[in-house]
Amino acid sequence: MRVDADDFARPCGCGREHHIDVKEIIIRSGAVEKLEEEMSDGELKEYISPLLICDTNSYKATEELMEDIYDRCQVLILDAENLEADERAVEIVENYMEEDIDLVLAVGAGTIHDLSRYVAHQYRIPFVSVPTAASSDGFTSTVADMTWNGVKKMVKASAPIFVFADTDIFAKAPGRLAAAGVSDILGKYIALADWKIGSILTEEYYCAEVVKLETRAIRTVKDNLKEIAAGEEDACEKLMYALVLSGLAMQMTGNSRPASGAEHHLVHLWDMEVLNGHLNALHGEKVSAGTMLTLLEYKKIADAIHRKSCKVHTHTEKDRDLLQKTFGKKGVLDAIYKENAPEILDEISTRQLSDALPEIAQIIDSLPSVTDMQEMMSTAGCVSRVRDIGLPRETISDSLRLAPYTRRRLSLLRLSKMLTY
C-alpha cells in the first residue's frame, strides 16, 4: 500500500492550502528493504551521518530485518522501561546529536517518534519514520506530545519526510499494541464531535476535508475489527493506513484538533498523575477508557436535551479549589491555567449555547451508542473500563471535571460546565 501525500496537499474548500511535508508513505511487507535502497541509492543517499533512535523493544523487533540499516547508522538504543518523551529522554538523545548528524531515523512506536520528531525539529534536520507497531496515530503528525516538568504538552515538531511501515515488523508486534491503535482511532468519534461543536459556538477553524480523512480512518478500522484482533496481515496494514491518515489530518491542520478531544484530555490528565498514580497502560488503552467515559456523559447530555431538561447557565468558577488542590500540589497549576485559558467559556453566552443545543444533540445522536462502542472495542480486543487501565473508580468524577483544563480547545465536556442535565 502506498499513500500519495500529494493527494492531500491541494487548495481546499476550507480556504487553506494544506501543507504536507511527508513525501512518501509505504505500508507493505518489505518496506524496510525499500528504505535501504533509498539510503544506498535513492533520495536518502545524500544523508551520510544518520542517527537511528529505537528502544530495547523496537530494537529486538527489527534487528534482523534491518541489520544492514543498523550497520550504516549511529544507533541509540533507549531503555524501554519508563521511557517517556520528556526532558530526561531529550537530554539523552541530544548527547548523541554530534555535529555531523544529518538525519534521524525513528524506529519504534509513539514515544520514540515524538522524541525523534522533537529533536529533529530542534536541530533542523529531517526525520524518517519506521513504525514498529500500529499502536497510535502520531507517526505522520507534526506535533509531539512532550512532558515538560510533569505537564503533558502538544509541541510543534517535524513530520517525517518518509514513512516505511513494514508489515513483517508491525503486524508481528504484540496484539495488545494493535488493539491500542484501534482504540486511538475509535476515540476520533468524540474528537470530531468536539471539533464540530467548537466550530458552531466559536469562530474556530473547521475543515470538512480533514473530517473526511478522519472519517475514512474510522471506517477502515471499523470494517476490520475482527481481522485486526486475529492479527491478519492485510487488516493490520489497514489499521496502519488509518493511523497514518489520522496523522496526516493533524499535519493538514497543523495541530491535533481532528484527532484529540475530551477523550484525549482525560488521558493527558491521567498522564500528569495529579489524581492517580502511574497507570501501567498504553496510550490507546487510556484513550479507550476516556472514550467510554466521555461517550456516556455526552449521551446523558443529548438525552437531557431531548427531554428538554437540559438547563443552560452562566459559567461559574466552581473548579478553582479542585484545580488548586490537584495541579497546585504538583506545582503545575500556573502552567495549566495560563496555557489552557479556562476563561474560554466566558466567550460563550447562555443564549448562544441554548440556541445550539438541538444541533449539539444531533451531533451526539450521530455517535455510536455506548453499547455499539463497547461492542466494537471488545471485537477488536480493546480494553475499555477504567479498572482495565488501573484507574481508581473514585477518581472518575474529578477526572471529568479536570480533563478539559489540560488543553485550550473547546469540548462538550468543557461546555458541560454551563449545563445542568
Ligand SMILES: NC(=O)C1=CN([C@@H]2O[C@H](COP(=O)(O)OP(=O)(O)OC[C@H]3O[C@@H](n4cnc5c(N)ncnc54)[C@H](OP(=O)(O)O)[C@@H]3O)[C@@H](O)[C@H]2O)C=CC1
Ligand atoms: N504526536 C502525536 O500526534 C501523538 C503522540 N502520541 C504519544 O505517543 C505515546 C504513546 O505511543 P504508543 O504508540 O502507544 O506506544 P509507546 O511508544 O508507549 O510504545 C509501547 C511499547 O511497545 C513497544 N513496541 C513497539 N513496537 C514493538 C514491537 N514491534 N514489538 C514489541 N514491542 C514493541 C514500544 O517500544 P518503542 O518505544 O521502541 O516503540 C514500547 O515499549 C504517548 O506519549 C502519546 O501521547 C500518541 C498519538 C499521537
Ligand SMILES: O=C(CO)COP(=O)(O)O
Ligand atoms: O494523542 C494525540 C492524538 O491521538 C495527540 O493529542 P494531543 O495533541 O491532544 O496531545
